[in-house]
Structure formats: C-alpha cells, structure tokens
Amino acid sequence: MIQAETLELLEWSRLCQHLSTFAATKLGSLAAVHLQPPATFTQSKQLLAQTQEAYHLETDLERGLSFEGIKDIGNSLERAALQGLLLGDNLMEIATTLAGMRRLRRKIDEREEIPTLQTLVAQVRTYPELEQEIHRCIDDRGQVADRASAKLADIRYKMKGTRDRIYQKLQNIIQRHNTAVQQQTITQRSDCFVIPVKAPQKDVIPGIVRDTSSTGATLYIEPHAIVSLGNQLRESQRQEKIEEETVLRALTAQVAEVGEDLEHLLAIATALDLAAAKAKYSLWLEANPPRFIESDSNPITLRELRHPLLVWQHKHEQGSTVVPIDVQINPSLRVIAITGPNTGGKTVTLKTLGLAALMAKVGLFIPAREPVELPWFEQILADIGDEQSLEQSLSTFSGHIRRISRIIDAISAIELDEGEREDDESLDDAEIEVRGAMVAPEDEVKLSPSLILLDEVGAGTDPAEGSALAIALLKYLANCAQLTVATTHYGELKALKYQDDRFENASVEFDEKSLKPTYRLLWGIPGRSNALAIARRLGLGEDIINEAKQRVGSFSEEINQTIAGLEQQRKRQENRAQEAEQLVGQAERFYQEVSDKAAELRERERQLRRSQEQAVNDAIAQAKGEIAKVIRQLQQGSQTAQKAQKATEALNNIAQKRLPQPEPKPPKPSYLPQVGERVRVPRLGQTAEVLSVPDDAGEVTVRFGLMKMTVPLVDIESLDGKKVEIPAKPKSPPPSSPTAPQMTTTVRTSKNTIDIRGSRVADGEREIDRAIAVATVSGSGILWIIHGKGTGRLRQGIHEFLQHHPQVERFELAPQNEGGAGVTLAYLT
Structure with a gap:
C-alpha cells in the first residue's frame, strides 16, 4: 500500500x-x-x-x-x-x-x-468496591490472605499447629540422638520434614529415607514418629489450595462481570x-501547536522548521547542528520545484515537510516558530529514495514509475462524486470544509486534499525524455492534487513558474567557496548548476572545463549568471536586514537603559518625597504635642490675661520654629533656552530639543529620541557652549509689617477712649461712629477703641469697619503696655 x-x-x-x-x-x-x-x-x-x-x-x-x-x-x-x-x-x-x-x-x-x-x-x-475486595482477599505479596474466608483461616490455623508439633518432635529426636545426626537442622525433602542422619547410624533413628546426599554419607530420614503428622499437614495443604482457588475464582468472576x-x-x-x-x-x-487552515485562502506558514529526527540525532547522538528551513506557500500554488546541487538538502526538505504534515495529523506539535499553519492533508504520499536519503536506499527509474503510478491511483480513489458526498453522513461540516473542493462544479477543477512528495522526478532515464515526463507529471498533479513538492536537476522545470502561476521555484543554497551546502531553502530563485565550478575547484583540467562550457552553451551560462546575480542581490538584502535588525536591537537596548534610569530617578524622587512627608509629619506631631502641653498649662489654675499672653507667645514660637519657611523664587537667568531650540545636556551626553519654557522651579522639559525628561536649567547649555547663569539674589531690607506697632505721643484720655467690650459687632460699629464724630468735633486726631481679646471676632469686625470708614486714615493695635491686641488705635483724618 x-x-x-x-x-x-x-x-x-x-x-x-x-x-x-x-x-x-x-x-x-x-x-x-x-x-x-x-x-x-x-x-x-x-x-x-x-x-x-x-x-x-x-x-x-x-x-x-x-x-x-x-x-x-x-x-x-x-x-x-x-x-x-x-x-x-x-x-x-x-x-x-x-x-x-x-x-x-x-x-x-x-x-x-x-x-x-x-x-x-x-x-x-x-x-472502588472491586478494588477493595481484591485488597481484602489478596495481600501485598500477591498471596491469598487469611481474611479472605473463615474456612481458609481455620485451615491455616490447624496447619500451624500441626507444623509446630512436627518441629517439636523432630527437635526431641535430634537432642536424643545428636551423635547420629549429621547436622542439627530440620529440612524438607519431597514435602516431608526430614533429619540429616549419618549413613552408618541410620538404624539409630528409624524412619523413611526420603533423600541421600551426593556422597552417600548423609541420609535424609523422616522418622516414623511424625509420618502421621506429615500426612495430616499435606492434607491440610491440599485443602488450603482448594480454598485459595475458590477465593481466586470468585474474584475472577467479579472481574469478568x-x-x-x-x-x-x-x-x-x-x-x-x-x-x-x-x-x-x-x-x-521546543515545538508549537499547528493550526489547520483552509487551503484555498490561507498560506502555508512553517518558519524555522526543523527535521525532528535530525533534532534527536543532534541532541542524543552528537550529530550536526540542525539548519531550519522557512516554508511559506501561497494558497494559489500547486507545485513547488526544488533545485540545487547534490547533498544540498533537497531530500531532507521533502522529508521534513512530510513529517510535519504527519505530526499535525496525529496531534503532535511541529518544531517550527509560531505561527504554525498548514492544511489538513487526507493523504501524504511520497516517492523518495536516492543515494542521499536518510536510509541510504537506492531506486531505479522503473521503481519510481511504479510508485508514482500507485500515488496517482491513490489520489484518484479518494475523489468522491456529489452523490457519495451527500450520502456520507459521517463527514461533518468542518471536515468537508478542510478537505477542500473535492466536489466542484463541472467548470471547476477537482483537487485531492493530498500532499505529494517526489524526489528527483523523472530521473534515471534519458534526460530529454525524463524532463518531458517530469513536466507532464507535474502539470497533471497541479490539476489533481492540493500540493506537490518535487526535487529535480532538470533545468526545464525551472521555467514552469513563468508559464503557469500555480508553479513556484525554490532552491537549496550552496557555498562555492567552501564547496559545501548550507542546507538553507531559498524561495523564488531556482538553483544553479554548480558542476563546472565544483569540478574546477577540485582540480579538473581547465581544457576539460572550457570544452564542457562550450557544450553547455552560452544560454545556459547566461541563466547561471542571472541566477548568480539574483543570489548576490538576495545576500545583500539579507545583510542589510541583519544590519537593520542590529540597529533596532541597539535602539531597544538604549531605550531600555534610559527607561531604567528614568524609573530609578522616579523611584528616588518618590523615596525623597516620602522622607520629606515623614519629616513634616513628625514635626507636626511634635508641634501638636508642644501645643497640647501649652494648652494643659493654660487650663491649670485660674485664667488670666498674663497667662493667655504667655501662651500666645509660646504658640508663636512653636509656629516659627516648626513651620517650614517659604523658599525664595530663583531669579531669572541671563540666558534662557527657547521652545524648539536644540540644546546640549552634558550630564546625559545627549543633544535634546526644548519642549517647554522654564517653570518657577527652574526646570525645562526636553526630548531626545523617544524619551522626554525634565532637567534643571543648570544642566543645559547651548550648542555653541553658552551656559545658563543664574545671578545671585540681591539682599533686600526686611519689609516693615503694616500692623507693626508704632510709638505715638498722643495722650490717652477719657474723651478719646471708647470701651465696647461685650458688645456685638453692629452695636460696636454704631458706638465707634458716634465716637469718631465727637473726636472730630473736639479736634482729637486719634481714637482708642477697647474691644478686648476674647475670640477675636469683635476685633476682626471692628477692623473691617474701620478699613472702609471715610474718616479713618489708618489703624493699628496698641502697644503691649497699652493693651496690645485688646486695643485698637484709629487715626482720624
């Protein structure tokens, strides 16, 4: 088959x-x-x-x-x-x-x-009940246990008693006649317990001789005194076997049920x-799961496909490193013609594809890089066999033809007509879809869902007839089979791609310098004939090489040169692709390094912020403790104005000591980078673009490459070397407080003094308005307003009233010796 x-x-x-x-x-x-x-x-x-x-x-x-x-x-x-x-x-x-x-x-x-x-x-x-019954009746040694039946336990109990009596009597005989005994041991011969007795003294111990030693010096005698007990023991053993068989037969019946x-x-x-x-x-x-695809809409994709047997040979038998191949076949293709030199890996490529399809069918993963996509082939049929095969098998032309004929018969046998397909209820929709267009309209081609693998198609006969036969066969298979992959040395097959869109060329790479194949599979480029180049490098005469070139013809030479140019172009593209990949890798590494540094800086910033917050929280907690202590001292004893004044001063000292002072804003620098300007960041060794103007903290946002960062102004310089210089902040005299008490020479009298302590704000405003009018008439330029300290609400309301009064030029709190925060001085216009 x-x-x-x-x-x-x-x-x-x-x-x-x-x-x-x-x-x-x-x-x-x-x-x-x-x-x-x-x-x-x-x-x-x-x-x-x-x-x-x-x-x-x-x-x-x-x-x-x-x-x-x-x-x-x-x-x-x-x-x-x-x-x-x-x-x-x-x-x-x-x-x-x-x-x-x-x-x-x-x-x-x-x-x-x-x-x-x-x-x-x-x-x-x-x-589980059968399992438990077996464990109840059979012990760990596989023997029937005593607990299997009460009768078996009773028989074995009797056997033990009989055996003990036999041992006791034999021990007594050995002790009485120890001189006649060869060894003071009890043994068994023919299921009988015997004593080894010296041959010359056999009459000392009367009994039945059951065995003799090889020298005849020792006789194994069963004494008459235990013959009856021995018979009883053997009868019990027979009964034991019958009962054990009964137990085993019962368990066997349960298993049979x-x-x-x-x-x-x-x-x-x-x-x-x-x-x-x-x-x-x-x-x-290290394989990946395959995905079955529809053959007419999705390409076959097997990247970095490795031969599983060669992988085993490499790992277990110290074989050569496995060279993977890339397979990507468009759904419109039906025939792939692989060309190239001998020992280049063409046959291995066929076997790799065939094994991959078989592995997918039986549920095995395929040793290829994801995604692994291929159709489900109903049949994988092959004609492989030459001196380069893995099994070293040889095939003749007639053998090839006979096998190809059986392949054609096989793919023809599985084609179902429309009636058979409708009658076959065993096929589900998914299977019908994957099998492909097995039943097509009359104007469409019926394709067998088969993978055909042909090695050296048409070889073994006259080259002209062989190539013609190979072309005819591949065209026939393009009309009948889903996919055919064939290896060949015939140059005529390379031209089929340019005559029929269903054909594609592939080749195995060969290194002319080392005269060794690379085992790489190249798509779209036919293989060159390297026979003359190899012959020249191996030392064949130049005259012979030149004559061979003339016989080959200039057209073949031009084809080889064209193919060589394509191969060189492909190598250049591969080299450029490798260089681009290296650059991408370097960019990714640089991006990762910058990202790591940025993450490290952010982490340090978070840690610093946490430490600062912790320090502030600690200071606040300590300040709260001190304030609570002041409050407790204030609450002890009687409350007086003097104690309140001391408490207020203590709280002010705590606030001045604990609360952080506002940081002065840095002055504007003489040189400022502008948005969009290219600057240099020496600390990072990078040239960056400015994205924002400096903020209040003296920092700007820059971008270099794909990264954005915020850096201080001092870390930036222009491309011509100008650096940002921040001038020193000039010292300014301390500002005078608008509420600082000023010494006045105005004498406080009963006429320019008003006491509104205990009044509401509205009532106090009316009294102050009347007092201002009286003071204005009397010519007094100042008004002393006694409002007390208390909660400060009355003082606040009075100050707001004075601030908007047209006859009040300014106002201030009285000196400490004149009442301090409990008295306000209003200067009248």
Whole structure:
C-alpha cells in the first residue's frame, strides 16, 4: 500500500520510536510505536486538542499527569472473559490500575480548562468496591490472605499447629540422638520434614529415607514418629489450595462481570498516556501547536522548521547542528520545484515537510516558530529514495514509475462524486470544509486534499525524455492534487513558474567557496548548476572545463549568471536586514537603559518625597504635642490675661520654629533656552530639543529620541557652549509689617477712649461712629477703641469697619503696655 510505503520512506517508525520513550506505561509505549495517522479531520482535531490540554498540564503542574499503578491488564481481562483463573499478582495489577485511573480522573476533573480530557474520562468507571475486595482477599505479596474466608483461616490455623508439633518432635529426636545426626537442622525433602542422619547410624533413628546426599554419607530420614503428622499437614495443604482457588475464582468472576468497562478504562488510560507522551515530546522538541487552515485562502506558514529526527540525532547522538528551513506557500500554488546541487538538502526538505504534515495529523506539535499553519492533508504520499536519503536506499527509474503510478491511483480513489458526498453522513461540516473542493462544479477543477512528495522526478532515464515526463507529471498533479513538492536537476522545470502561476521555484543554497551546502531553502530563485565550478575547484583540467562550457552553451551560462546575480542581490538584502535588525536591537537596548534610569530617578524622587512627608509629619506631631502641653498649662489654675499672653507667645514660637519657611523664587537667568531650540545636556551626553519654557522651579522639559525628561536649567547649555547663569539674589531690607506697632505721643484720655467690650459687632460699629464724630468735633486726631481679646471676632469686625470708614486714615493695635491686641488705635483724618 502506497501510504504504508510513504510512512517507511519518511522514517515515521523512527519518530514513533522516539515518541514512545516519553510514555509512562507499557501500553502507552506500544501505542506510540504503532501510531498511525487518523483517517478523518475530526479525529485529528480531537487528538490535537488532547495534546494541547496535556501540554498545558505538563507546563502548569509540578509533575504533570501521574500514571503510577496503571498496568497492562489486557491479558488478565482476556483470561477472565474465557473463564480462566486469575492469580493474586494479576488481581493486584487490576486493583492498582483501578486506583491509578481514579487518581487520573480526579486530577483531570479538578481542572477547568481541559474539556477534551474531561470528556474522555467522563464515562470511565473505576469500581472502588472491586478494588477493595481484591485488597481484602489478596495481600501485598500477591498471596491469598487469611481474611479472605473463615474456612481458609481455620485451615491455616490447624496447619500451624500441626507444623509446630512436627518441629517439636523432630527437635526431641535430634537432642536424643545428636551423635547420629549429621547436622542439627530440620529440612524438607519431597514435602516431608526430614533429619540429616549419618549413613552408618541410620538404624539409630528409624524412619523413611526420603533423600541421600551426593556422597552417600548423609541420609535424609523422616522418622516414623511424625509420618502421621506429615500426612495430616499435606492434607491440610491440599485443602488450603482448594480454598485459595475458590477465593481466586470468585474474584475472577467479579472481574469478568465488568470486563468490558475495564477494557474501556484501559483504552482511556492508554489514550491519556499517549497524549501526555505527545505533549512531553513536543515540549522536548521546543515545538508549537499547528493550526489547520483552509487551503484555498490561507498560506502555508512553517518558519524555522526543523527535521525532528535530525533534532534527536543532534541532541542524543552528537550529530550536526540542525539548519531550519522557512516554508511559506501561497494558497494559489500547486507545485513547488526544488533545485540545487547534490547533498544540498533537497531530500531532507521533502522529508521534513512530510513529517510535519504527519505530526499535525496525529496531534503532535511541529518544531517550527509560531505561527504554525498548514492544511489538513487526507493523504501524504511520497516517492523518495536516492543515494542521499536518510536510509541510504537506492531506486531505479522503473521503481519510481511504479510508485508514482500507485500515488496517482491513490489520489484518484479518494475523489468522491456529489452523490457519495451527500450520502456520507459521517463527514461533518468542518471536515468537508478542510478537505477542500473535492466536489466542484463541472467548470471547476477537482483537487485531492493530498500532499505529494517526489524526489528527483523523472530521473534515471534519458534526460530529454525524463524532463518531458517530469513536466507532464507535474502539470497533471497541479490539476489533481492540493500540493506537490518535487526535487529535480532538470533545468526545464525551472521555467514552469513563468508559464503557469500555480508553479513556484525554490532552491537549496550552496557555498562555492567552501564547496559545501548550507542546507538553507531559498524561495523564488531556482538553483544553479554548480558542476563546472565544483569540478574546477577540485582540480579538473581547465581544457576539460572550457570544452564542457562550450557544450553547455552560452544560454545556459547566461541563466547561471542571472541566477548568480539574483543570489548576490538576495545576500545583500539579507545583510542589510541583519544590519537593520542590529540597529533596532541597539535602539531597544538604549531605550531600555534610559527607561531604567528614568524609573530609578522616579523611584528616588518618590523615596525623597516620602522622607520629606515623614519629616513634616513628625514635626507636626511634635508641634501638636508642644501645643497640647501649652494648652494643659493654660487650663491649670485660674485664667488670666498674663497667662493667655504667655501662651500666645509660646504658640508663636512653636509656629516659627516648626513651620517650614517659604523658599525664595530663583531669579531669572541671563540666558534662557527657547521652545524648539536644540540644546546640549552634558550630564546625559545627549543633544535634546526644548519642549517647554522654564517653570518657577527652574526646570525645562526636553526630548531626545523617544524619551522626554525634565532637567534643571543648570544642566543645559547651548550648542555653541553658552551656559545658563543664574545671578545671585540681591539682599533686600526686611519689609516693615503694616500692623507693626508704632510709638505715638498722643495722650490717652477719657474723651478719646471708647470701651465696647461685650458688645456685638453692629452695636460696636454704631458706638465707634458716634465716637469718631465727637473726636472730630473736639479736634482729637486719634481714637482708642477697647474691644478686648476674647475670640477675636469683635476685633476682626471692628477692623473691617474701620478699613472702609471715610474718616479713618489708618489703624493699628496698641502697644503691649497699652493693651496690645485688646486695643485698637484709629487715626482720624
């Protein structure tokens, strides 16, 4: 069968063998070794979902899923179904499997983000009562326990008593006839207890000779005194075996009753172990989950795709470093022609693509960089085999043709007509969509959802006929198959791209300087024939090379030169792309450094602000304590004006000492940077653009690159070296307080004095107005107003009244010796 041949050609069995090493159970390992791609898209989706959820558990839990205790009980279930007898070890394996599956189901049910695995274990029955019954009847050694039945316990009790009496009698015989005994030990021969007796003294201990030593010097004798007891013991042992068999048969019957459920349990445990093995293998490969796409609308994307077998060889067998390939195929393409020199990696590329498609079908992750997108291929068919294959297999032209014929028959066999598709109820909408246009209108082409891989298509025969056959075959496959990837040495196949939009060229890179392939896959550029260049560098005569060039022709040489120019242009673009990537990396590092410094400065600023706030809070708390102390002293004893005056002075001293003094504003500098001006910030070693004018704190906002920062003016200088100079603040005489008391020579009399203590503000204003009128008539230029200190509300109201009175020039508080804050002097006009 061609599909089986394809799996062999792609070395699928080796990949499955590697996968099996990640399984936790024997059943899981066997399932991995014999893993086959599913037939439907629905199965692939389900398998991939299982792997993704198991992968999530492997990366999220400390130990992932535990399969401890789960054994291969398939043979035991089959024996029980055939009414055979299960032994104690078989029953214990069934019990531990039930317990292990119960733990697995509990672990899965505890999680919420794994619905596929939860659905898988939902119908599993673990029969805890059967497990308990097995543990009751079978001990840890796999033997039937005394507690299995009362009759068995009674038989074993009697056996113990009989055995003790036998030992007692034999010990007495040995003590009485110790000279005739070869060794003072009791042993067994033919299920009989015997004493080793010296051959010359066999008559001293009468009995039955059960065995003789190799030299004949020792006879093993069963004394007549214990013959009857020995017969009783052997009869009890026979009864014990019958009762043990009864217990085992009863347990076997219970297992047979639930055999179908246990087989289902075993299948689910195997599926879980296989999903966990796929997850572990994918994690080891550093692979990513594939996404199945519609072939007619989305490109195939496999970036940095690595061959999984070469990855294994590199990690476990010290192989060469794996060179990844980039695969991106537009949905309109149907045929990819890969050209290039021998040993350049063309065959490995085919196998890598084939294995990637197979891995996606069975639910494995693909060793490629995200996103991993490819269609679901119903069939992956290959004709691979030359001296450069991984298995070193050789193929003739006839072998190639026979295999290609089977490939064509296979892709033709899966094409369903419209009637078959409508009658097939097993296909769901999703599967029909992924399979593609398998049933199309008459004016459209029917494509088989298959991936065809052809190595050295048309090789092994006359080049002219071989190239013509290869062109015809690839055109046929472009009309029938979803995607065909072929390797070739024929130059005629390179021109198909320019004749049909469904064709594309690719090549494997070759380094002419080292004469070695780089194993890189290049898209859009056909491979050059490097035979003559290699021959020249390997020392072949120049005359031979020149004659070969003449026979090749100038047209072929021009093509090679054109391809060489394209390759050089591609290399230049790659170099520029690498340089741009390096510059981007440097910019990102610089941005990160600046961001880190800015974050550090912000953190220092926050710490400083917190320390300042803490200091202010501490000062306020201490001031509050001192104020409370003054208040307590004021409250003690009788309140007098003198004590109130002292308390007021104490509070003023506290305020002057504790409250922070306002910082003087810095004077304007002689040189100021303007908005939009380019300046230099020596401290940072950067040239920046000014974004704002200096604020009151003497700071400006600048921008350099993508960063904005606020820096002091002193850190800025112009591009021509001018620095900001802040002149020293001139000292100014202390301002005189408008309410500072002034000495007056006016004599205080009863005529220019008014006492309004205890009055309301409105009443006091009327009395002051009358007093001002009297003072004006009498020619007095000052009015003494006694309002008292109290709460200060009366004084405040009087001051507001005097401030707007037309006959009051100014007013002030009286000196301390004249009443201080309790008396106001109003100077009249």
